[in-house]
Amino acid sequence: xxxxxxxxxxxxxxxxxxxxxxxxxxxxxxxxxxxxxxxxxxxxxxxxxxxxxxxxxxxxxxxxxxxxxxxxxxxxxxxxxxxxxxxxxxxxxxxxxxxxxxxxxxxxxxxxxxxxxxxxxxxxxxxxxxxxxxxxxxxxxxxxxxxxxxxxxxxxxxxxxxxxxxxxxxxxxxxxxxxxxxxxxxxxxxxxxxxxxxxxxxxxxxxxxxxxxxxxxxxxxxxxxxxx
Amino acid sequence: xxxxxxxxxxxxxxxxxxxxxxxxxxxxxxxxxxxxxxxxxxxxxxxxxxxxxxxxxxxxxxxxxxxxxxxxxxxxxxxxxxxxxxxxxxxxxxxxxxxxxxxxxxxxxxxxxxxxxxxxxxxxxxxxxxxxxxxxxxxxxx
Numbered sequence: 001x002x003x004x005x006x007x008x009x010x011x012x013x014x015x016x017x018x019x020x021x022x023x024x025x026x027x028x029x030x031x032x033x034x035x036x037x038x039x040x041x042x043x044x045x046x047x048x049x050x051x052x053x054x055x056x057x058x059x060x061x062x063x064x065x066x067x068x069x070x071x072x073x074x075x076x077x078x079x080x081x082x083x084x085x086x087x088x089x090x091x092x093x094x095x096x097x098x099x100x101x102x103x104x105x106x107x108x109x110x111x112x113x114x115x116x117x118x119x120x121x122x123x124x125x126x127x128x129x130x131x132x133x134x135x136x137x138x139x140x141x142x143x144x145x146x147x148x149x150x151x152x153x154x155x156x157x158x159x160x161x162x163x164x165x166x167x168x169x170x171x172x173x174x175x176x177x178x179x180x181x182x183x184x185x186x187x188x189x190x191x192x193x194x195x196x197x198x199x200x201x202x203x204x205x206x207x208x209x210x211x212x213x214x215x216x217x218x219x220x221x222x223x224x225x226x227x228x
Numbered sequence: 229x230x231x232x233x234x235x236x237x238x239x240x241x242x243x244x245x246x247x248x249x250x251x252x253x254x255x256x257x258x259x260x261x262x263x264x265x266x267x268x269x270x271x272x273x274x275x276x277x278x279x280x281x282x283x284x285x286x287x288x289x290x291x292x293x294x295x296x297x298x299x300x301x302x303x304x305x306x307x308x309x310x311x312x313x314x315x316x317x318x319x320x321x322x323x324x325x326x327x328x329x330x331x332x333x334x335x336x337x338x339x340x341x342x343x344x345x346x347x348x349x350x351x352x353x354x355x356x357x358x359x360x361x362x363x364x365x366x367x368x369x370x
Contacts, residue, residue: 086238093244223234
């Protein structure tokens with residue numbers, strides 16, 4: 001039978017042995033280092049930021065389409081520098097107008113392949129007086145402009161492209177409420193960029209058909225930027 | 229999920245009847261033609277132009293304000309302007325920006341007349357794919 005003294009002596013030796021083993025363990029691991037490759041994968045969510053600034057440069061406003069010396073731009077009461085509407089003000093049907101410095105779109109993405117820009121009317125050009133409307137593709141047009149330096153060279157006869165009425169699902173469309181459009185299929189882009197950030201500048205043209213009825217008209221133009 | 233961002237801008241105007249609004253009108257304010265480079269497309273009566281006046285003698289000028297692009301001359305678009313039966317051939321549009329700042333005399337007539345305009349577009353094979361635009365301008369002198 002083992003006495004308490006014998007037990008403590010054995011435990012003391014065993015502990016000492018065990019302690020050595022512990023101390024030797026790193027020494028054993030060191031020469032067995034293995035070289036290899038590790039692949040780490042992660043997903044970064046695409047980020048798209050669009051800042052829209054109407055009437056972005058002094059001298060913004062509507063100019064009647066004329067040959068020769070260009071009239072000074074004017075605008076309606078709901079347009080102001082760096083904000084408000086693209087407000088052509090009081091116009092006659094059957095005439096054509098250019099709206100200078102209408103919108104500045106500042107687009108930033110983290111996509112190395114760039115972005116597509118879509119621009120569509122949420123509806124047709126709507127007359128609040130009698131509920132009639134004019135097809136937006138026959139009424140509101142866009143064309144490239146400048147930042148203001150150099151000055152915008154466009155006139156009311158400069159080539160422009162019609163906005164189309166969206167085929168997407170429109171929500172929240174009223175005079176005072178900016179709508180949103182939900183797309184199941186995107187339309188043809190109005191601009192496509194292969195760089196991640198870009199500033200785009202547009203003028204608008206308005207050609208209200210001669211048969212249009214009198215009244216206050218409006219339409220929301222909705223811009224959508226999608227990372228490529 | 230597609231990463232996208234959306235913003236909207238309101239376009240508005242207060243529209244009144246034009247005192248001269250019926251004097252010279254077109255039934256459309258824009259015409260879209262789909263074409264392939266290297267081909268010719270004819271659009272019969274793409275739009276109409278109406279002079280609506282009792283004045284017995286007037287002149288109607290027309291032309292394009294500018295080319296479609298540097299590599300796509302406006303003269304590649306021809307018109308055949310007629311009242312009831314097309315002319316034997318179509319005529320390339322004058323381009324105001326290229327042709328010395330002048331328009332082409334299209335018609336001399338009087339009273340109310342409505343013209344059909346057939347468009348013939350020939351797209352050079354060298355034109356890159358894309359969207360191009362120009363403005364056709366009509367001016368009435370009386």
